[in-house]
Amino acid sequence: MQGLATVLAGIPLAAILVGPDDRIIAANQGARDHFGQGLEGRHLLTALRQPDVLEAIEASLRDRQPRKITYQTSEAGRDSSFQVHVGYVETLDARGTLVCFEDLTEREHAAQMRRDFVANVSHELRTPLTALMGFIETLQGPARHDQAAIDRFLGIMQSEAARMERLVRDLLSLSRVESEERVRPREEVNLGQVIGSVLHALRPLARDRACEITFEAPDGMIVRGNDDQLQQVFTNLIENAIKYGGTGNHITITLERIARDATLRAPAILARVRDQGPGIEPLHIPRLTERFYRVDTHRSREMGGTGLGLAIVKHIVNRHRGRLRISSTLGEGAEFSVILPQWDRQEA
Amino acid sequence: MQGLATVLAGIPLAAILVGPDDRIIAANQGARDHFGQGLEGRHLLTALRQPDVLEAIEASLRDRQPRKITYQTSEAGRDSSFQVHVGYVETLDARGTLVCFEDLTEREHAAQMRRDFVANVSHELRTPLTALMGFIETLQGPARHDQAAIDRFLGIMQSEAARMERLVRDLLSLSRVESEERVRPREEVNLGQVIGSVLHALRPLARDRACEITFEAPDGMIVRGNDDQLQQVFTNLIENAIKYGGTGNHITITLERIARDATLRAPAILARVRDQGPGIEPLHIPRLTERFYRVDTHRSREMGGTGLGLAIVKHIVNRHRGRLRISSTLGEGAEFSVILPQWDRQEA
Incomplete structure (x- = not known):
């Protein structure tokens, strides 16, 4: 690689250089990832399809002024959004137009996700709130002296309020895990003990559902890892399996050593929860693992679910540099596996 | 401008080119904004202070391999975060290292804001929820047959639930306004009529507080503009002034024409709400105008405020390409002004 191609290689955005004859002089790896291989030498019209971008390139070759254009594409079912920077370039190697593509997709996607999240949270809260307000009104009026109705309504109100409280608690958990996601936990955690204590806590629930649990x-x-967070992971997974x-x-829970996990590229421990x-x-x-998916x-609500349990699991596993694997055969049950890098004395 | 400087000018990131003698050959406007004027010809050490970046540049001059480093700075009380891309460059004009600075600050700031937002929402919900759950329990037990207590508790529960409902409603409003913020509304709206109908709706509240309102x-x-959203702006501002x-x-409300607003660079209408x-x-x-500020x-909660009212006002005014101005003299009251571009038949 030499000449302006070396400069393009150093630009951390998809970038191409277009000559005065509308042919591509050079392209970097980002541009090849986006527009395909073999861009060099091709006529601009055969590589780019956005009329606004083509027009801006032509104009900049004429008047040597920089330009900025945004465009949206929807390829392979994925919406992308770009800001394109077009600038006139003249060096000893070549003259032409430098075109840099700034990918705005992630930024816009994050904004969209935040809005969806707020809408979802609001919706999740609105249903129990409306119920609560209805019951309060009924207790103030029609049911004022009906003790049986009062008792029944208070029972429902309690479970609605408890559901909202769980949602608030899960929201806080999720936001805490997310904020720590880049900081890998450093404690030495015994997974066998973690799962043992989770099983102890879930015993009453398992008994209620006549659910037998085998753990090896x-x-x-x-x-x-982080003990509390791993407790939360297995609480959520085993509680789901029971419910x-x-x-x-x-339910069968197993723990085993893997000499080398291909994805983690390290010795790992595999924990399976199978129902x-x-x-x-x-x-x-x-x-x-999407929030609120x-x-x-109806069934999830009935079970007291907040729709955030597996999202929390995923983020905790990410923080631990591990992975979550879900598999299922209809009619035969589901298996949730957590693969975590094994404790390595060298790293400590 | 000529040579590699023209290429750097076309890169939409702060970028500098460093020669083998560790002197800066060229810099673009982004780099000048960030590191100051007169970079060209200066020794690298006098311009950059990040040892990791300096080391990466040296190493890339030696082995011609690209490198990526991240660093944080805290200048003028503002935390910034950068990813620096370092790549070896060799053209007919010069050889050296191209250094591009990708600013991650905004992205990280957005993530932080989302987490703060979730934490705030959860906190706002937790207080009334805890109160509600306490009352439900009391009604189920100790106060079960005390009709006076029951009536009083139900009254408080109703106002707590109503507060949570207002919060959920404001959250949804805010998320809707934000999602439309880039789309300027296009209807012809008479501000005098908007404020008139807001005043009509707020009359009972004003009477309760023995508050006199003058409107000219x-x-x-x-x-x-958008009629509903402008109603919301003035409802929030006038309700605040009353409360x-x-x-x-x-309270004095005035509307007047401004021949040309300096910031909007257009004829405008100024609406003032003064208490x-x-x-x-x-x-x-x-x-x-920060959320939950x-x-x-205590006083805000007592008044039934959600902490989102002025944030909603700000976003609606932004969407209308207007501005919000707040001024106050302690002991003499406060003034909230909304300046909106005047309806222009030409634009329609």
């Missing part, structure tokens, strides 16, 4: 763990399943697995369900419930349809699986909204 | 408006105060102005307060209340301390004024949290 070899000794020394140590990871680098959605159906009555009389059998024998109805399973999850494949189309839902990739979306399960639910396979069955 | 010449005819034809027309702006380009925080104190009992027996006098004779206790006024606002200067240190609070710049922060009043409150001069007096």
Whole structure:
């Protein structure tokens, strides 16, 4: 690589250089990723399809003034948004127009996600709030002297308020985990002990659902982590397995060592939570960790779910530099696996 | 401008080119904005102070490999965060290292704002929720047969639930306004009529507080806007003036034409809402439009405020390409002015 191609290579944006004959003189890796290979030598019209960008390039070759254009594309079902910077260039190597593509997609996507999030939270709160307000009004008026109705309504109000409280608690958890996501936890955590204490806490729930739980763990399943957060991961996963697995369900939890996980590129520990419930349809699986995504909204609400449990799991696992794997066969149950890098004395 | 300087000018990031003698060959406007004028010819060490960046530049001159470094600065009380891209360059004009500075500050600031927002919303909800849950429990137990207590508690529960509902409603409003902020509204709106109908709706509240309101408006105060949103702006401003102005307060609302507003660079309409209340301390004024910022949290809650009213006003005014001006003298009251571009038949 030499000449202006070396300069383009140093620009951390997709960039191409177009000559006065409208042919591409040079392109960097970002541009190849975006527009395909073999850009050099091609006529501009065969590589770019945005009329506004083409026009700006022509104009800048004429008047040598810089220009800025934004455009949206929707390729392969993915909306992207770019700001294109066009500037006239004249060096000993060549003269032409430098075109840099600034990808605004992520920024716009983040703004959209925030708005969706606010709308979702508001919606989640509005339903129990409306119920609460209705009951308060009924208790003030029609049901004022009906003790049986009063008792019943207060019971429902309590569970609605508790649901809102869980939502608020999960929102705070999620925001805390997100804010720490780049800081890898450093404690030595025994996963066998973590799961043991989660199972102890969930025993009453499991008994209610006549759910049998088998747990096998070899000794020394140590990871680098945060104890509280890993408790939360397995609480959420095992609670889901109990709640959605159906009555009389059998849950199997196993822990094992993996000599080298291909994705993590390190020795790892694999924790599996498998239920024998109805399973999850494949189309839902990739979306399960999205905030407020639910396979069955009504059922999730009935179970007291906030729609944030798996999102919290995913972020905690990310923070631990691990990964979450979900698989299921309809009618045969689902398996949630957490793979965490094994504790390495050298790193400590 | 010629040579590699023309290329640097076309890069939409702060960028400098450093020669093998560690002197800056060229810099673009972004770099001058960031590091100051007169960079060309200076020794690298006198312009950049980040040891990691200096080291990466040296190393890339030696081995010709690209490098990426991130660094944080805190200058003039403002935290900034950069990703620096360093790449070896060799053209007919010069050889050296191209250094591009990608500013990550805005992106990180947005993430931080989202987390703060979630934490704030959760906190705002938690207080009334805890109160509600406490009352439900009391009604189920100790106060079960005490009709006077029941009536009193239900009254408080109703106002707590109503407060949460207002918060949810304001959250949704804010998220809607934000999502439309780039789309300028296009209807012809008569501001005199808008304020007239807001005053009509707020009459009972004003009467409760023994608050006198004077409103003067010449005819034809027309702006380009959205009727509902402008109603919300003046509802929030006038409601605040009534609530925080104190009992027996006098509020003066005026509308006038400005031949040319210096900031908007256009003929404008100025709407002023002035109260004779206790006024606002200067240190609070710049922060009043932040979400959940409150001069007096306890007092705001007592008044039923959500902490979002002025944030909504600011975003609506932004959407209208107008501006909000707040001034106050302690002991003499406060004035909230909204300046909106005047309706222009040519634009329509």
